[in-house]
Amino acid sequence: MSTSSAGPNPDSQTPKAPAEVGVSGSVTDLTPYLPPVGNEYDLEMTDPKGSAGVPDPVEVIFDCSDVEVHYGEHRAIRDVSLGFGLREVTALIGPSGCGKSTFLRCLNRMNDLIPNAKVGGHVMYHGQDLYADEIDPVQVRKRIGMVFQKPNPFPKSIYDNVAFGPRVVGMEGNMDEIVERALIRGALWDEVKDRLTENAFGMSGGQQQRLCIARALATDPDVLLMDEPCSALDPISTGRIEDLMAELKERISIVIVTHNMQQAARVSDKTAFFTVEMAEDEKRRTGVVVEYDATDTIFTNPSDKRTEDYVTGKFG
Amino acid sequence: MNAVSTTTVERVRADLVRARSARSARESLIKGLLFFAAMLSIATTTAIVVTLLQQTISFFGEISPLSYFAGTKWTPLLSGDQQSFGVLPLLWGTFYLTGIGLLVAVPCGLLAAIYLAEFAKPKVRKSVKPILELLAGMPTIIFGYFALTFVTPVILRDVLGIPVSQFNGLAAGLVLGLLVTPTIASVAEDAMRSVPQSLREGAYGLGAGRLQVALRVVFPAALSGIVAALILGASRAIGETVIILIAGGQSPSMSLNPTGSFQSMASFIAATARGDIPQGTLKYETIFVVGFTLFCVTLLLNAISTRVVARYRQVYE
Numbered sequence: 001m002s003t004s005s006a007g008p009n010p011d012s013q014t015p016k017a018p019a020e021v022g023v024s025g026s027v028t029d030l031t032p033y034l035p036p037v038g039n040e041y042d043l044e045m046t047d048p049k050g051s052a053g054v055p056d057p058v059e060v061i062f063d064c065s066d067v068e069v070h071y072g073e074h075r076a077i078r079d080v081s082l083g084f085g086l087r088e089v090t091a092l093i094g095p096s097g098c099g100k101s102t103f104l105r106c107l108n109r110m111n112d113l114i115p116n117a118k119v120g121g122h123v124m125y126h127g128q129d130l131y132a133d134e135i136d137p138v139q140v141r142k143r144i145g146m147v148f149q150k151p152n153p154f155p156k157s158i159y160d161n162v163a164f165g166p167r168v169v170g171m172e173g174n175m176d177e178i179v180e181r182a183l184i185r186g187a188l189w190d191e192v193k194d195r196l197t198e199n200a201f202g203m204s205g206g207q208q209q210r211l212c213i214a215r216a217l218a219t220d221p222d223v224l225l226m227d228e229p230c231s232a233l234d235p236i237s238t239g240r241i242e243d244l245m246a247e248l249k250e251r252i253s254i255v256i257v258t259h260n261m262q263q264a265a266r267v268s269d270k271t272a273f274f275t276v277e278m279a280e281d282e283k284r285r286t287g288v289v290v291e292y293d294a295t296d297t298i299f300t301n302p303s304d305k306r307t308e309d310y311v312t313g314k315f316g
Numbered sequence: 317m318n319a320v321s322t323t324t325v326e327r328v329r330a331d332l333v334r335a336r337s338a339r340s341a342r343e344s345l346i347k348g349l350l351f352f353a354a355m356l357s358i359a360t361t362t363a364i365v366v367t368l369l370q371q372t373i374s375f376f377g378e379i380s381p382l383s384y385f386a387g388t389k390w391t392p393l394l395s396g397d398q399q400s401f402g403v404l405p406l407l408w409g410t411f412y413l414t415g416i417g418l419l420v421a422v423p424c425g426l427l428a429a430i431y432l433a434e435f436a437k438p439k440v441r442k443s444v445k446p447i448l449e450l451l452a453g454m455p456t457i458i459f460g461y462f463a464l465t466f467v468t469p470v471i472l473r474d475v476l477g478i479p480v481s482q483f484n485g486l487a488a489g490l491v492l493g494l495l496v497t498p499t500i501a502s503v504a505e506d507a508m509r510s511v512p513q514s515l516r517e518g519a520y521g522l523g524a525g526r527l528q529v530a531l532r533v534v535f536p537a538a539l540s541g542i543v544a545a546l547i548l549g550a551s552r553a554i555g556e557t558v559i560i561l562i563a564g565g566q567s568p569s570m571s572l573n574p575t576g577s578f579q580s581m582a583s584f585i586a587a588t589a590r591g592d593i594p595q596g597t598l599k600y601e602t603i604f605v606v607g608f609t610l611f612c613v614t615l616l617l618n619a620i621s622t623r624v625v626a627r628y629r630q631v632y633e
Contacts (some may be wrong), residue, residue: 108521113516113517138524141520141521141522141523143523146517148514148517152514152517154519154533154536156536164519164522165522168523168528168532169523215518216521216522219522
């Protein structure tokens with residue numbers, strides 16, 4: 001847990017469990033990961049970049065080389081080679097239509113759901129090519145969580161939303177504890193512990209998005225892909241989700257697509273800047289990576305003129 | 317300066333004031349036509365209810381409601397002691413045959429809907445959906461003769477070896493099921509297709525397989541529409557006349573054994589109304605009483621469906 005975060009509320013260490021949840025002591029092994037779920041939120045950023053805190057060298061989780069995606073005839077991105085490490089937040093930034101989301105969706109094979117989308121190149125996850133013939137995309141998505149642009153809770157109770165992943169995956173263990181743990185990690189437990197059976201549609205947009213994060217965390221993924229997770233939220237909800245990301249990265253990797261450059265600067269350790277290449281006929285737009293470096297470098301001392309123009313607001 | 321602005325005001329005002337123009341006359345004409353069209357359907361319904369009520373009231377002047385609603389023998393066309401006005405056999409025939417039909421139609425219709433909405437390739441869906449809708453719109457007399465000349469002798473007697481009478485409830489009920497299957501499939505498929513893609517993506521993103529996405533996310537999310545599809549199918553079966561008239565026989569029964577003859581409310585009305593019963597007699601009035609009963613049952617079902625749909629309705633942005 002980040003040392004600079006607010007002193008943990010005593011309540012967060014021993015969550016008051018409703019009667020049906022098992023003894024709270026049984027989740028003590030998770031204590032190191034409990035976020036400070038107090039009511040008073042520290043909206044100041046808690047130095048999520050943890051400038052000195054990133055262990056070096058980092059364990060590589062994703063190693064992508066020459067990734068390209070075609071939608072039918074149209075090439076959406078080409079030659080994307082990026083690597084993501086454990087306990088790192090990587091931001092993908094760039095103008096609209098540059099293929100950030102397309103690339104993000106390659107990482108858990110969500111592009112498989114789009115008819116006639118074709119992915120080339122290599123996406124190595126813990127050394128395993130996710131696009132090898134014998135790989136089952138459903139198994140891939142069990143290990144790599146995803147949070148979408150618009151909160152998309154299921155029209156079910158809060159509890160059933162979080163329990164959905166563990167249930168379809170067939171996770172062992174006490175479901176009440178799994179749900180509680182996920183909601184605590186999603187910084188939502190204190191707000192919803194008394195209304196777990198209520199429909200998730202009754203929550204505010206920010207709560208819904210944190211529910212979606214908790215839902216994704218319930219199956220214990222080691223990577224969380226976030227596709228503009230705050231674009232539909234107000235600044236306070238955005239702040240909470242950014243805080244949450246800073247806590248989550250203590251344990252997992254996050255790859256986030258964002259249009260908000262301040263957000264990228266606040267939350268990420270590394271930043272990849274994408275841009276659009278126009279083909280000669282001016283109709284084909286293909287996304288490419290211009291620059292990939294430590295976030296500080298991208299925002300203060302980029303080596304490519306296009307990156308500088310974008311981050312300083314001259315373009316895009 | 318002042319004068320100028322005054323004339324400007326007047327000119328603007330002259331422009332804006334509503335003029336009795338050709339446009340406004342045409343608009344009120346169209347409005348009147350639309351109003352007339354809307355009123356026509358209301359007036360028709362009212363006229364039907366009034367006609368039914370008149371005869372019904374007259375009927376209950378002679379026969380006690382108790383012997384009508386609680387009587388177990390329906391022989392209104394006989395005379396003397398043989399004559400009896402208990403409607404239960406007709407109600408039983410209606411619901412029993414509908415039940416047999418739904419036993420076929422609900423699983424078939426829902427499975428077809430799930431397949432079409434979640435599993436079929438777009439090409440397959442594009443060609444199957446219109447066929448389903450065509451089937452749903454086929455004249456029911458064709459289904460009736462199909463039941464009488466194929467299902468009863470070939471399927472039930474020869475293939476399955478069930479000793480059914482020529483006119484029997486089983487064949488009528490099964491074919492009733494075939495009739496409403498496309499309706500249920502089509503409406504339920506529409507409901508499932510209208511579930512936003514973002515929910516499917518959310519579920520896939522959590523490691524759900526296709527079947528899990530279909531059954532655990534899309535199906536429950538579309539529940540209100542699916543219930544509406546089932547109730548629509550049930551009302552269609554309840555109001556269905558010709559199949560039961562042709563294949564189900566014409567003697568009312570309260571038996572549980574579906575191999576014999578049954579009569580439903582609608583098929584009684586059809587069978588009796590084409591006969592030569594003199595107007596103004598008690599026998600004649602039975603047509604309207606049964607019609608009114610059928611009307612009430614259907615109305616009740618529609619009311620329930622509206623409430624269920626409103627209750628479980630999930631509005632997505």
